[in-house]
Amino acid sequence: MLESLARGIIWPLLIGAILGGAAALFGGPALFWGAVSLALAAAFIIQFITFQEPVLRPAEPGSDDPLGLLSPQTRLLLEQLPMPVMLLDGAQCVLFANKSMRDVLGIGLDGKRVSAVLRNPEVLLAITDAGHGESSNVSFTLPVPVERHFQAYAARVSVSPPVTVLLLHDLTMIRRSEQMRTDFIANVSHELRTPLAAVTGFIDTLRGHAKDDEVAREQFLEIMATETARMRRLIHDLLSLTRIEMNEHVPPQGRVDLVGVVRQAAAVLMPLAAQDGIVVVVEPGPALPLVLGEHDDLAQVFQNLIHNAIKYGRENGRVTVTLGQQDGQVFVAIHDEGEGVAPAAIPRLTERFYRVDVKRSRERDGTGLGLAIVKHIVNRHHGRLAIESTLGEGSVFTVFLPPAPAENSAKPPLPEYVT
Numbered sequence: 001m002l003e004s005l006a007r008g009i010i011w012p013l014l015i016g017a018i019l020g021g022a023a024a025l026f027g028g029p030a031l032f033w034g035a036v037s038l039a040l041a042a043a044f045i046i047q048f049i050t051f052q053e054p055v056l057r058p059a060e061p062g063s064d065d066p067l068g069l070l071s072p073q074t075r076l077l078l079e080q081l082p083m084p085v086m087l088l089d090g091a092q093c094v095l096f097a098n099k100s101m102r103d104v105l106g107i108g109l110d111g112k113r114v115s116a117v118l119r120n121p122e123v124l125l126a127i128t129d130a131g132h133g134e135s136s137n138v139s140f141t142l143p144v145p146v147e148r149h150f151q152a153y154a155a156r157v158s159v160s161p162p163v164t165v166l167l168l169h170d171l172t173m174i175r176r177s178e179q180m181r182t183d184f185i186a187n188v189s190h191e192l193r194t195p196l197a198a199v200t201g202f203i204d205t206l207r208g209h210a211k212d213d214e215v216a217r218e219q220f221l222e223i224m225a226t227e228t229a230r231m232r233r234l235i236h237d238l239l240s241l242t243r244i245e246m247n248e249h250v251p252p253q254g255r256v257d258l259v260g261v262v263r264q265a266a267a268v269l270m271p272l273a274a275q276d277g278i279v280v281v282v283e284p285g286p287a288l289p290l291v292l293g294e295h296d297d298l299a300q301v302f303q304n305l306i307h308n309a310i311k312y313g314r315e316n317g318r319v320t321v322t323l324g325q326q327d328g329q330v331f332v333a334i335h336d337e338g339e340g341v342a343p344a345a346i347p348r349l350t351e352r353f354y355r356v357d358v359k360r361s362r363e364r365d366g367t368g369l370g371l372a373i374v375k376h377i378v379n380r381h382h383g384r385l386a387i388e389s390t391l392g393e394g395s396v397f398t399v400f401l402p403p404a405p406a407e408n409s410a411k412p413p414l415p416e417y418v419t
């Protein structure tokens, strides 16, 4: 690189020196430095335009080193590419594999036959076809250590010496999100289908043999009201989740007093708790700083968590909400005395529609979306949700939120009213 730079620079410098000499002779020192700077600038521009090494050098006659085709810059560029790249010789042995390719297939690839490092028949066929001049694209899956999906592109890049390139495009994330979308639609349809089927069934019964049965009619109407309420809750939660996801990247603007929010959420849920003989106690602790947040979103977080503590808590038991500070964060911990959650299920609780006990959740008017909503709101607030649980003893759901920065006392004065 330095050698070629020196080669490229020499002529403009020579011309610059002559011009500079002439300028010093006839125009004095100012003109001399001007001419030297101009010559240097020209030298660099000329170096970049005319003396750049080509990406693939033409193979030197009689050269049997295929890697001689690559300039050092090209090698460096290929090494740094985030996309897995591999070059193969005429015997399908690895000439070069960049870091991304080594991350996929492992280290020590150089010199090995491609069939020994990538055992996929379609990809091997694509490489053979590429060696005959036919570029091709194939999709394949690597099952271990974790399932990954790729699209492979093979093409011949040099005939003499023979070199084939293999590029991989990682489709794993795309496939995963497609799968999540399909699962989500299947889950929503399933959740709606059950209450809808119940309502449709009762409408038919009321039109048919239960037409004149007043007792049955009251009973069926009651069930229909429950089922439609379930559908309404599900749609409400789905819309909340969509709205929260859409705003997840927008930093919250308000300054919120968590004690007030928690007290309000607990007060709203008191009558529900009373039905199960549960007492909700808020322990606010010492004075807490405000947090940066959206009041309504945080109210939803604590309503969902306190509601869950009541739904899955112990009848005639206690739900305790403790507030405090830890490691520079404000926390709200909701303790219940319910059956708790098995350790294996804890990481899955915030997944949409995940429920440890579907029947219990349905009986308690659950939609399976409450904790997913909590997780997204907490993420938006740059906070953290910690879940601890002991089977047979109860659970603690703790939300950590960063405190709001101190308000700037030197605020700009409010604009005066225009009369």
Ligand code: ADP
Pocket: 304, 308, 309, 311, 312, 313, 336, 338, 339, 340, 341, 349, 350, 354, 355, 356, 357, 361, 362, 365, 366, 367, 368, 369, 370, 371, 372, 395
């Ligand atoms: P749901 O509407 O079913 O309550 P959530 O997303 O709020 O949905 O909660 C998901 C699941 O997590 C619940 O179905 C329940 O199995 C479990 N869960 C949530 N909170 C608690 C808790 N305090 N104690 C035990 N299990 C809980």
